[in-house]
Amino acid sequence: MPPVTWYLYVSAALFALGLFGIMTRRNAIAMLMSIELMLNAANINLVAFSGYLRGHTLVGQIFALFVIAIAAAESAVGLAIIINVYRTVKHIDADDINLMKW
Amino acid sequence: MSLSITGYQIAFITIAAMTVGSAVMVVTLPNILRSALFLAFTFLGVAGLYVLANAELLAAMQVLIYVGAITVLIMFALVLTQQLMGAKIRQSSRGWLLAAPAAALMFAFLLKGFIEPFNKAASGAVAAGPAPADAGTLVSIAKLLLQPYVLPFELASLILLAALVGAIVIAKEDKE
Amino acid sequence: MIQLAWLIPVIPLAAFAAIIFFGPKLKSNAAYVAIAAIVSSFLISAGIGYEWFFVHHAQAAANFYADWIPTGTSVLRIGFGVDSLTIMMLFVVTIVSMMVQIFSIGYMHGDPRYPRFFAYLSLFTAAMLSLIIANTILLMYISWELVGLTSYLLIGFWFEKPEAMRAAKKAFLVTRVGDVGFFLGLLLLYLNTGTVELAGIFKQVELLKIPQVHIPALGFVASIILGIMAYGLAGAVLKGTKRLPVAIFAGLAIFGAAFMLIPHGPVQMSLAAVASLLLFWGAVGKSAQFPLHVWLPDAMQGPTPVSALIHAATMVAAGVYLVARMYPLFHVDMTALNVVAVVGAFTAVFAATMGIVMNDIKQVLAYSTISQLGYMMMGLGVGGYTAGLFHLMTHAYFKANLFLGSGSVIHGTGTQDMRQMGGLYKKMPYTFWTFVIATAALAGLPGFAGFFSKDEILLAAYHWHGGKMVFYAGVAGAFLTAFYMTRLLAMTFFGEPKDKEIHAHESSKVMVIPLMVLASLSILAGYVGLPWNNIFSHYISFGHGEHEFSWAVVAMGTGAGLFGIAFASLIWIWPVFRFASLKPALGWVQTLLANKYYMDDIYDIVIIRPLMISTRAMFAFDRWVIDYVIVNGTGWITLQLSTLWAIFDRYVVDGIVNLVGELTKRGGYALRYVQTGIVQQYALILVVCVVLIGWYFVLLR
Numbered sequence: 001m002p003p004v005t006w007y008l009y010v011s012a013a014l015f016a017l018g019l020f021g022i023m024t025r026r027n028a029i030a031m032l033m034s035i036e037l038m039l040n041a042a043n044i045n046l047v048a049f050s051g052y053l054r055g056h057t058l059v060g061q062i063f064a065l066f067v068i069a070i071a072a073a074e075s076a077v078g079l080a081i082i083i084n085v086y087r088t089v090k091h092i093d094a095d096d097i098n099l100m101k102w
Numbered sequence: 103m104s105l106s107i108t109g110y111q112i113a114f115i116t117i118a119a120m121t122v123g124s125a126v127m128v129v130t131l132p133n134i135l136r137s138a139l140f141l142a143f144t145f146l147g148v149a150g151l152y153v154l155a156n157a158e159l160l161a162a163m164q165v166l167i168y169v170g171a172i173t174v175l176i177m178f179a180l181v182l183t184q185q186l187m188g189a190k191i192r193q194s195s196r197g198w199l200l201a202a203p204a205a206a207l208m209f210a211f212l213l214k215g216f217i218e219p220f221n222k223a224a225s226g227a228v229a230a231g232p233a234p235a236d237a238g239t240l241v242s243i244a245k246l247l248l249q250p251y252v253l254p255f256e257l258a259s260l261i262l263l264a265a266l267v268g269a270i271v272i273a274k275e276d277k278e
Numbered sequence: 279m280i281q282l283a284w285l286i287p288v289i290p291l292a293a294f295a296a297i298i299f300f301g302p303k304l305k306s307n308a309a310y311v312a313i314a315a316i317v318s319s320f321l322i323s324a325g326i327g328y329e330w331f332f333v334h335h336a337q338a339a340a341n342f343y344a345d346w347i348p349t350g351t352s353v354l355r356i357g358f359g360v361d362s363l364t365i366m367m368l369f370v371v372t373i374v375s376m377m378v379q380i381f382s383i384g385y386m387h388g389d390p391r392y393p394r395f396f397a398y399l400s401l402f403t404a405a406m407l408s409l410i411i412a413n414t415i416l417l418m419y420i421s422w423e424l425v426g427l428t429s430y431l432l433i434g435f436w437f438e439k440p441e442a443m444r445a446a447k448k449a450f451l452v453t454r455v456g457d458v459g460f461f462l463g464l465l466l467l468y469l470n471t472g473t474v475e476l477a478g479i480f481k482q483v484e485l486l487k488i489p490q491v492h493i494p495a496l497g498f499v500a501s502i503i504l505g506i507m508a509y510g511l512a513g514a515v516l517k518g519t520k521r522l523p524v525a526i527f528a529g530l531a532i533f534g535a536a537f538m539l540i541p542h543g544p545v546q547m548s549l550a551a552v553a554s555l556l557l558f559w560g561a562v563g564k565s566a567q568f569p570l571h572v573w574l575p576d577a578m579q580g581p582t583p584v585s586a587l588i589h590a591a592t593m594v595a596a597g598v599y600l601v602a603r604m605y606p607l608f609h610v611d612m613t614a615l616n617v618v619a620v621v622g623a624f625t626a627v628f629a630a631t632m633g634i635v636m637n638d639i640k641q642v643l644a645y646s647t648i649s650q651l652g653y654m655m656m657g658l659g660v661g662g663y664t665a666g667l668f669h670l671m672t673h674a675y676f677k678a679n680l681f682l683g684s685g686s687v688i689h690g691t692g693t694q695d696m697r698q699m700g701g702l703y704k705k706m707p708y709t710f711w712t713f714v715i716a717t718a719a720l721a722g723l724p725g726f727a728g729f730f731s732k733d734e735i736l737l738a739a740y741h742w743h744g745g746k747m748v749f750y751a752g753v754a755g756a757f758l759t760a761f762y763m764t765r766l767l768a769m770t771f772f773g774e775p776k777d778k779e780i781h782a783h784e785s786s787k788v789m790v791i792p793l794m795v796l797a798s799l800s801i802l803a804g805y806v807g808l809p810w811n812n813i814f815s816h817y818i819s820f821g822h823g824e825h826e827f828s829w830a831v832v833a834m835g836t837g838a839g840l841f842g843i844a845f846a847s848l849i850w851i852w853p854v855f856r857f858a859s860l861k862p863a864l865g866w867v868q869t870l871l872a873n874k875y876y877m878d879d880i881y882d883i884v885i886i887r888p889l890m891i892s893t894r895a896m897f898a899f900d901r902w903v904i905d906y907v908i909v910n911g912t913g914w915i916t917l918q919l920s921t922l923w924a925i926f927d928r929y930v931v932d933g934i935v936n937l938v939g940e941l942t943k944r945g946g947y948a949l950r951y952v953q954t955g956i957v958q959q960y961a962l963i964l965v966v967c968v969v970l971i972g973w974y975f976v977l978l979r
Contacts, residue, residue, distance in 0.1 A: 073265030
């Protein structure tokens, strides 16, 4: 069995990478993908601690399940919004979606 | 921490390397379709990590929802918006020089702030879980979901339903 | 029938209301409404009189009460009562009022306010009748004030004339001075007996007899009053630059003399005497006795029927009636009655002397009225209760007759100045003969009404315990009365017409008939009080019986009257004495009399002018100190302060507000460059901030 710490390293790396993606990508869909990376990083943490804290309660896994459900809902709604934005302004460049600026 | 490297650990390192590597590809590749493909690999890697942590159900869910549903959904959206967002277009913004230190700062913060103290407090702690052969995990999760967590469970289904309806409404083409 | 007595004042009151409200519609019919009302009152009075004298035989006064004002501890009651005095007064008032109102049909004909005149007359009659039948002192006081009000309204009836207006004001104010006395007396009686019913008060008079009222420094106060009067007299008589110092010196001298002569120390008086004197003070005001007589001659500015009814026959007799009505109270302590006698006697002579020099026919009659009222007071004061009231009755008839006669003369000639009249006996025979009869009655010629009543007064005065001075004053009054009446008669009716412009004519029947009725009453009224068969005193008397008839008194009284007539005749009818020849010797007397003893001037100097000065001073204080300094000053300061605040507001408060606004605006302009709209930049900032905050909490804790 690998130590919990290893999971945490992987999780931190994924989280930082997702963050980097969000900050650099111009495509809205790509940003959404980066968000999914960060959610997965969180889930890895939950699963890793699931057996570590308070013995074998599996609560972490239950929580991860809920996160997955919410993430699914989030990506569905996010993609729908992106489709709608695309239909309105004919592109999905986050830098240029600035109709509400000022 | 034992210095001996078991088979599990070898598997973990392999899968983790694949996962992180794929994630690097996801955020750096100029072609968005490719980064989407690498995203699928990342999800698979995470599923593998779940298996190593004795969370078979979650691993199955990860494969089904992320690798199956979400990746396909993203691909689909990409194809829909492909006309202008082709491979030629530069996918990353000018923020490299700022974003990289910021992300590094976050990574350092997580290491320094959370993992290192945890490491000191519980060195050698093993990601616990039932024995791999134990089939009780699935039963336990089912009991937890349908007994103490039945209300959040039902609420999650409600949220999914609302998200579904909302997505349809938002994405629906205006008739007029 | 007697219990219907309340109707007597109520019917004229209803007539008043009817005429006031429907006057414009009634027009000249208003007179008939008023006369119908007074005739009804007269008939009811007659019925009550019949029942009283022939059914009840004038026994046990009938009183009726109703609760009126509950005061918590007791109930003030209102009511009416009937006795012989009431009946006598009812007859006098209703008959004179009736005659005057009939006369007024002719006299007031064509006046623009004809209905209103009759409304006022009705109101007066109602008030006077309720004063008569009242048997609680409170109702008496209310009626008393009401007759004062109607007197004011009627004197000022021709309010376009400034003199009439002034006279009305003067009458109202001067009588008000007396009314205060009445009111104080009323309060004193109510406080000490706990009742306003006359019968209740008289039951307790013995309790009021004890000398328990201490009046401090009476002599000092009297000295001050005398000094002030002397100052006023000197100021009125003197002319020139030295007037003021001399007047002040005279005032101080008289004050000093009086202060030394009048005994000092507190005076003990009984409550009865104090209350009586206060009530008498009211009577002095109403009956125009010295020193409050000044209003009555001026009151002649009113229409002549008003002078006849109110200012000769009835209202001015109310003072005498009040004293008679309260006689049981006055009689407890003789102090008050002595004052009444002296004041009455003095007034009788004092006013008669002024009557001699007046040239206005109504003025002469006014002074005659004052004088005769003094006679009545004198009669009451010396114990001649019957005599005073008898004279009240006869005087009402013949004085009303004289006033209506003078009204007829004024109506016929259009002037009141006797110097422009003369020779009217041919042109106005009915007026002349009735006038002569009334004059004879007033002068006390044997056989006429005044003869009997005046002799009774003189008889009572003769037997007065306080000396003979009052009696001689009465005789002097009789002489003077005959003297000025003869002068009046001579100047008006005899000789040749002095003003050829005046075309006198006899008045219409509606005016002459009342004259004849009153003239016959001027003769007949005396025969109810014959010395040998005195019906009047049988019913109206108080305490001890009548004095024994005295030929000497009759001779003196009658002789004085005859002498007066003869003396005046020798001056004005058969001018044996030239009036002009008397002038050098008696000129100053004439000046004094024509100026009415300077009484008006004294009041002017002593009361009115200081009052006006203090009023002006208060007005100035009001104007300059209160209005200008305090009110306007406060306003000014407020204004200045608000200007200051406005500046503060504009530059400091508004400045702060604008500064905040400006800062916000500038800050907004500066900060809007941060809002790039690029989500990634926000995310970057967010990450950095989260890390920094997390670092602080996690690592540095």
